[in-house]
Amino acid sequence: MLSDFGIILLFILAAFAFISLVLFGASFLRPDRPNVEKMSTYESGEEPVGNANVQFNIRFYVVALIFVLFDVELVFLFPWATVFGQKTLINETKGLWGWFSLAEMSIFVLTLALGLAYAWVKGYLSWVKPQQKIPTVDTKVPQSLYDQVNKKYQPKAKASQPASGTV
Amino acid sequence: MLPIILLSVFGIVLLFMGFLKSKVLLLPATLVFILAALATTFMDWGKTYLYFQNMLLTNNLAILFTTIVLLSAFMVVALSNSFIEDEQAQPAEYYALLLFSLVGAIMMISFENLIMLFVGVEILSVAMYVLAGSDKHSPRSNEAALKYFLMGAFATGIMLFGIALLYGATGTFVVSGIKSYVYTNAYGVSLLLYMGIILLLIGMLFKVSAAPFHFWTPDVYDGTPGLFTAFMSTVVKTAGFAALFRVLSVSFVGVYSFWWGTLAALTCLTLLIGNVTAVYQTSFKRMMAYSSISHAGYLLIGLTALGTQTKQALVFYSLAYSLATISAFGVLLVVSRQRQDTNGVNENFDAFNGLARQNPLLGFVMAVSMLSLAGIPLTAGFWGKFMIFTTAADKGIYWILVFAVLMSTVGIYYYFRVIIAMYFREGAAEPVKVAPFYRYVLIAATILTLVLGLAPGLLEGLV
Numbered sequence: 001m002l003s004d005f006g007i008i009l010l011f012i013l014a015a016f017a018f019i020s021l022v023l024f025g026a027s028f029l030r031p032d033r034p035n036v037e038k039m040s041t042y043e044s045g046e047e048p049v050g051n052a053n054v055q056f057n058i059r060f061y062v063v064a065l066i067f068v069l070f071d072v073e074l075v076f077l078f079p080w081a082t083v084f085g086q087k088t089l090i091n092e093t094k095g096l097w098g099w100f101s102l103a104e105m106s107i108f109v110l111t112l113a114l115g116l117a118y119a120w121v122k123g124y125l126s127w128v129k130p131q132q133k134i135p136t137v138d139t140k141v142p143q144s145l146y147d148q149v150n151k152k153y154q155p156k157a158k159a160s161q162p163a164s165g166t167v
Numbered sequence: 168m169l170p171i172i173l174l175s176v177f178g179i180v181l182l183f184m185g186f187l188k189s190k191v192l193l194l195p196a197t198l199v200f201i202l203a204a205l206a207t208t209f210m211d212w213g214k215t216y217l218y219f220q221n222m223l224l225t226n227n228l229a230i231l232f233t234t235i236v237l238l239s240a241f242m243v244v245a246l247s248n249s250f251i252e253d254e255q256a257q258p259a260e261y262y263a264l265l266l267f268s269l270v271g272a273i274m275m276i277s278f279e280n281l282i283m284l285f286v287g288v289e290i291l292s293v294a295m296y297v298l299a300g301s302d303k304h305s306p307r308s309n310e311a312a313l314k315y316f317l318m319g320a321f322a323t324g325i326m327l328f329g330i331a332l333l334y335g336a337t338g339t340f341v342v343s344g345i346k347s348y349v350y351t352n353a354y355g356v357s358l359l360l361y362m363g364i365i366l367l368l369i370g371m372l373f374k375v376s377a378a379p380f381h382f383w384t385p386d387v388y389d390g391t392p393g394l395f396t397a398f399m400s401t402v403v404k405t406a407g408f409a410a411l412f413r414v415l416s417v418s419f420v421g422v423y424s425f426w427w428g429t430l431a432a433l434t435c436l437t438l439l440i441g442n443v444t445a446v447y448q449t450s451f452k453r454m455m456a457y458s459s460i461s462h463a464g465y466l467l468i469g470l471t472a473l474g475t476q477t478k479q480a481l482v483f484y485s486l487a488y489s490l491a492t493i494s495a496f497g498v499l500l501v502v503s504r505q506r507q508d509t510n511g512v513n514e515n516f517d518a519f520n521g522l523a524r525q526n527p528l529l530g531f532v533m534a535v536s537m538l539s540l541a542g543i544p545l546t547a548g549f550w551g552k553f554m555i556f557t558t559a560a561d562k563g564i565y566w567i568l569v570f571a572v573l574m575s576t577v578g579i580y581y582y583f584r585v586i587i588a589m590y591f592r593e594g595a596a597e598p599v600k601v602a603p604f605y606r607y608v609l610i611a612a613t614i615l616t617l618v619l620g621l622a623p624g625l626l627e628g629l630v
Contacts, residue, residue: 111179118182 062124066116073112080105168218168225168277169207170233171270174200178266185259190250197244197262204269205237217279221341224279228630231482232276232409239401239489240269245608246497247394249504261301265398268294272406276413281330281340284410288326288374291406292319295399299391311390318383319373326370332363342417349421356422364419364426371414375407377463378437388456393503393514396452397496400459401489408466412481415470423473430471431567437464438574445581451499452514454581455492458540461578462488468571469555472562478630480554486626487547487619491539494612497605498533505599519585521594529599530589532609539616541582542575547619554623 002010041048080101083089089097119125177200184193208230215226244265250258267290274287296319300312334340336359337348349356373380388396419426441461448454466488469480502519503512523530539548552575559568588594601609619625 114179114183121186 059127062119066119066125069112069115073109076108077105168223169210170204170237171223171273173204173207174266174270174273177204178263178270181259181263181266185257185263190258193258193262194244194248194250197266198241200266201237201241201244201269205234205241208233208237222280222283223274223277224342225277228478228482229277229409231626231630232405232485233273235405235482235486235489236269236272236276236402238486239405239493240265240398242493242497242608242612243394243398243401246397246493246500246605248602248605249394249500255304257301261298261395264294264298268298268398268402272402275406276409278410278413279342281333281342281345281414284414285323285327285330287406287410288323288370291403292323292374295319295395295403298395298398299387301395302392305390307390308392309390311387314383314390315387322370322373322380325366325373329363329366329368329370332359332366334363336360336363342414345418346421349419353421360422361425364422365429367414368411368426368430371407371411372433375404375411375463375466376460377433377467378440378460379433381437381440381460381463384460385453385456388459389450389453389514393452393496393500396455397493400455400496401492404459404463404466405485405489408463408470408481408485411470412478416473416477420473427471427473430467431564434464434467434471434567435570437461437467438571442574442577442581446577448581450515451518451585454516454584455495455499458578458581459492461574462540464574465552465555465571468567469558471567472559472564474558474561476554476558476561479627480551480558482630483547483554483619483623483626484551487539487551487616490612490616490619491536491546491548494532494536494609494616495540497609497612498529498536501599501601501605502529506595516584516588517592517594519588519594520592521589522599523589525594525596525598526601528606529601529609532613533589534586535613535616537582537585539620541579543579545617545620547616547623549620550623 037043037045084098084101084105086097093100181193181197181200184196211225212230213227215224217224244262247258247261250256250261271287271290271292271294274283275291278284278287296312296316299315300309302308330340333345336357337345339345339348349360369380373383376384388400391399415426438461441457441459441464445454445457445461448457462484466481466484469477469484499514499518502522503514506513506518508518519533522533535546539546542548542552556568556571559565559571
């Protein structure tokens with residue numbers, strides 16, 4: 001007789017066996033004709049640029065933190081819902097159980113909402129836009145002359161070229 | 168368990184009080200909140216209650232430890248008037264975090280379920296990580312917060328692993344359930360239990376900064392703003408030892424022969440490292456960090472020689488240590504802020520030069536607190552050490568007693584350096600200005616130290 005852990009072990013072994021069978025089986029059966037485009041990272045043709053280990057903007061962390069907070073809240077709601085809806089408990093207490101568990105959950109959710117309100121009022125949710133630094137040149141030529149030249153020699157926008165390239 | 172609920176609600180209230188234009192109300196409100204929590208703590212006096220489906224247990228010992236923790240917090244908050252003047256400080260957030268960390272401390276003191284211990288440790292630690300880095304513009308404060316966070320998170324992980332192994336061995340998280348498991352299987356205890364005890368001990372000893380898990384202490388205590396260092400070295404330590412005592416004296420007393428040797432070795436190591444390294448410090452704050460390591464060693468003696476007298480000794484010692492530490496940091500705070508050198512605040516020994524001549528009161532407060540920490544008679548620290556050493560003598564562990572006495576003579580050397588600087592050195596001519604309320608708090612702590620030193624029987628028979 002297998003114990004509960006024995007069944008889990010069987011599951012793990014079966015998973016390994018299945019994966020290796022499918023992957024090796026497929027590599028034996030399929031034709032193998034690689035070319036440069038097939039070997040690229042994205043089949044859509046997007047070329048990867050630079051390293052993935054770059055510094056992220058600190059603003060993302062605040063959003064991530066608040067997201068995790070509400071994600072965890074949601075996880076708590078699921079087991080609560082099964083307890084909340086138990087018919088036997090509700091019948092035994094003549095409906096008091098439902099009100100009790102509802103009140104408990106509202107206290108929990110309200111406390112988290114207070115936290116969100118705090119972060120909101122403090123301004124942690126507003127997405128601070130970076131100030132654009134427009135380069136200035138110390139020269140006697142007036143700005144209007146530059147604008148004229150820029151307008152005259154403005155590259156004609158091609159239909160295929162993305163708009164961002166011209167700015 | 169009203170204080171836990173009250174402190175949580177008060178913390179949220181304080182957060183939102185921070186939106187008021189005036190910051191004047193914050194400090195008195197926090198003091199009132201802590202006093203209210205303290206008052207409700209005593210509602211359970213003389214009884215033993217289990218709360219929240221056997222999650223928490225209150226008895227007289229837990230109430231006494233809670234009182235020490237809340238009293239320390241009250242004094243630390245009362246010394247925090249400098250926040251109001253500081254433009255960059257966020258007093259509402261600091262006070263709220265202090266109250267939240269007190270919730271964690273009370274959970275650590277009165278847990279009955281090991282999960283509650285873990286939750287309490289986390290609540291206390293996370294608040295302390297933030298407070299360690301509260302001086303956002305100081306690189307030292309940032310370094311302290313990062314160091315404390317990384318190492319503390321690791322230690323908490325080890326502790327949680329220990330709790331999981333204990334569950335694997337005994338099938339329960341409840342402290343008294345583990346006790347009955349140990350007693351019913353006295354000769355065939357599972358190996359998992361031993362592993363669990365060791366890992367749990369490592370996690371907790373890290374929190375109370377016992378050697379060899381003390382490496383974070385000097386840097387963190389040094390970099391953290393002085394006020395929060397005072398909080399850290401009193402509240403966290405008291406709560407940590409209360410938790411250690413509960414888990415060792417209830418759950419693991421049946422396997423005393425297994426863990427006492429390990430704990431005795433760590434005690435001696437802690438005493439040695441704390442006292443000997445403190446001698447070489449030039450910064451007073453760093454010296455206090457090593458002194459807190461050495462005091463963790465003295466408290467560990469009480470646990471190593473676990474007996475009937477241990478709880479009384481631990482309560483008395485924690486109270487004496489907290490009072491002396493807070494008044495020492497209180498004096499350091501005003502002195503270091505007003506006698507600045509080229510690097511900003513001066514926290515070295517030479518900041519105290521000639522202090523007793525210009526400020527006889529500050530000098531006296533500091534002298535009493537140093538004497539108490541060194542364990543000189545007529546102060547509370549002496550009776551604390553006396554009781555701790557008595558537990559070791561009762562248990563017949565004389566070698567640890569001899570070692571501890573030797574180490575406390577080393578302690579006299581570095582505590583007296585401050586007294587010598589204050590009374591026998593020439594220093595700045597202008598006296599240090601002290602706000603009236605600040606002065607009352609320091610005087611109260613000093614008087615309590617002296618009263619406990621003259622009448623140590625006051626706390627007798629309470630636990």
